Amino acid sequence: MRSGSRYGLLALGAALVIAYPWLAPNTYLLYAGVLTVMYAVLATSWNLLGGFTGYVSLGHSAFFGLGAYGTGLLVTKADWPWIPALLVSALVVAVFAGLVGVAAVRVRGASFVIVSIALVSMMNLLVQGWRSLTGGSTGLRVPTPFRELNRGESHLVFFYLFLVLLVLALLTWWVISRSRFGSGLKAIREDEDKAESLGVPTTAFKVVAYGLSALFVALAGGLYALWFRSLDPIFVFSILVGSYMVLMSLLGGVRHLFGPLLGALIVAPAGEYFLVALGESQIHLTATGVLLVLVVMFMPEGIIPAVAKLVRRFRPPEASIREETAEQRSKEAVA
Amino acid sequence: MTSSLRTEGLTKSFGGVTAVDGASIEVLPGKINGLIGPNGSGKTTFFNLVTGMIRADSGRVLYGDREITRYSPHRIAHAGLGRTFQLCRIFPRMTVMENMLVAVRRTRLRELLAGSHDKAEVERARHWLRRVGIDHLESAEGRNLSYGQQKLLELAAVFMGDPELVLLDEPAGGVNPALIERIVTLVRTLNEEGRTFLVVEHNMDMVMGMCDHVIVFDRGAPIAAGTPEVVRNDPRVLEAYLGV
Known part of the structure; x- marks a missing residue:
């Protein structure tokens, strides 16, 4: 795609997203929009670790829950105003993630996945067990920072707050992907030992990526607490939320800036649709599982690379590397 | 003149098997050093111990005036040791240029957050790609290169870290004779420019023709060292290789 039409498409998409709260015909669809943008933030934030380094964390909801409960x-x-509460809570969670990361990123592959699940399970138990502070399994009620607003107006405000966070997460991903730090992270994804042998301090890089990823997830968790006003430890510390982050990223394409966003735009509304259409049945979980299997089987790279491949198929073929080499060699021979 | 690499009593066991058994060697600075030995004699394990890929059970690795035994691999790279691997390892889903720009020489925050396509670094990368003869492939993905081209890319990427001492693990493994000649020429030229090499290789013609100093390993320890001529006539070497 030419860069002009790419920017045009991007501007159109951005305009549609910004206008969405005004286009949504009812409060429920506005609520679904807020939820979708929140998941887009979560998936994009997850991708700061998972996409760059290939470390698949199923337990990122630990940071979502901690951010939510912290705020x-x-x-x-402590009667803190909501903005300092949100920021301080997220920073503390990021530091905590960094400390956990020092131990967690020492293991790779399936072992790291298990460690990440253990983390979210421990946090869930801790929050539920510390009843005097957190309210235990009954949850925590959080007062809204916008008392003068009605429900619809509150959704509108949080839609834009989540949108700002999404833009920040996307910008962070974009800056990292163009930096030497990002180059090191991608090398870790490809071959960690090789990257280390080339001087990349892989442990430090992974810990920073882990902390940064947790920071944005915790900020989303904090906003969720202020928006939803009621925290259920079973939900905020659920592996399902972590799995959604992975699924959305895989579906869209983990190697692309907008991959997780695209995945969120498909999975989050689909989940809501299944809930509305089929009530409190667990069919949306089955659908999530089926989607995950289909993605892994037929589009392991995600939608964006699959579409790009399809577009390339209709373009005139390019000379292969070996042909170029042969061509160059023949030129050299003539010279 | 580059720093010298020495090991003292380096030992590593895996379960009941001692892969490297009290190896004490000295790599001559400014020379092309060869490390040979029968299969399973511990050469690659020795490489991995020296470059920090695995931890030694006992013994020391000294580089110049520093002990680097407990250094992590990236610190060893920063100290000036670069390496290639027995089975060629590149970053297959990254372009040739991206492969070249991975090497980290400095770890200041400002430098790490700087753009990965810094002009000076890109020029350095092109310089090394030209030297190994694959500069025309800089936009290609690593996985689309032939095995020989991947070997050359691996070699070029190591030099982006500006190492004083380069450890090459079977550089001629799986490549055609023309390419072997190219690699030999390159190693000689780089050596003349002041870099030290330690080369593990099974291709005896290459080792004997290229190296100034050869160390022979058998059962995890050095059994002979010297010029190719001396080593070739050493009865212990003949016994290790031929069982005579």
């Missing part, structure tokens, strides 16, 4: 507790128990 909620600072607002309810």
Whole structure:
């Protein structure tokens, strides 16, 4: 795609997203929009670790839950204004993630996945067990920072707050992908030992990526607490939320800036549709599992690379590398 | 003159098998050093110990005036040791240029957050790609290169780290004779420019023709060292290789 039409498409998409709250015909669809943008933030943030380094964390909801509870507790128990509560909570979670990361990223592959699941399970148990502070399994109620607004207006405000966070997460991904730091992270994904032998401090790079990823997830968790006003530990610390981040990223394409966003735009509304159409049945979980299997089987690279491949198929073929080499050699021979 | 590499009593066991058994060697600075030995004699394990890929059970690795035994691989790379692998390893889903720009020489935050396509670094990368003869492939993905081209890319990428001492693990493995000649010429030229080499290789013609100093390993320890002529006539070497 030419860069002009690419930017045009991007501008059109951005305009549609910005206008969405005004186009949504009812409060429920506005709520679904907020949820979708929140998942887009979560998936894009997850991709700061998973996409760059190839470390698949199924337990990123630990940072979502901690961000949510941190913000909620600072607002309810310490009477902090919501903005400092949100920022401080997310920073503390990022530092915590960095410390956990020092140990967690020492293991790779399936072992790392298990460690990440263990983390979210431990956080869930901790929050549920610390009843005097967190309210235990009954959850935590968080007062809204916008008391003067009605439900619809509140959704509108949080839609834009999540959107700002999404833009920040996308910008961060974009900056990293063009930096030497990003180059090192991608090398870790390809061959960690090789990257280390070329001087890449792989542990430090992974820990920073882990902390940065957790920071954005915690910010989303904090906004969720202020928006939703009621925290259920079973939901905020669920492996399902972590799995959604992975699924959305894989579906769109983990190697692409907009891959997780695209995945969120498909999976989050689909999940809501299944909930509305089929009620409280667990069919949306089955659908999620089926989608994950289909993606892994037929589009392991995600939608964006699959579409790009399809577009390339209709273009005139390019000379292969070996043909170029042969051509060059024949030129050299003539010279 | 580059720093010298020495090992003292380097030992590594895997379960009941001692792969490297009290190896003490000295790599001559400014020379092309060869490391030979029968299959399973511990050459690659020795490479991995020296470059920090695996931890030694005992013994020391000294580079210049520093002990680097417990250094992590990236610190060893920063100290000036570069290496290639027995089975060629590149980053297959990254372009040739991206492969070249991975090497990290400095770890200041500002430098790490700087653009990966810094003009000076790109020029350095092109310089090395030209020297190994694959500069026309800079936009190609690593996985689309032939095996020989991948070997050359691996070699070029190592030099982006500006190493003083380069450890090459079977550089001629699986490549055609013309390419072997090209690699030999390159190693000689780079050596004349002041870099030290330690080369593990099974191709005896290559080792004997290219190296100034040869170390022979058998059962995890050096059994002979010297010029190719000396080593070739050493009865212990003949016994290790031919069982005579």
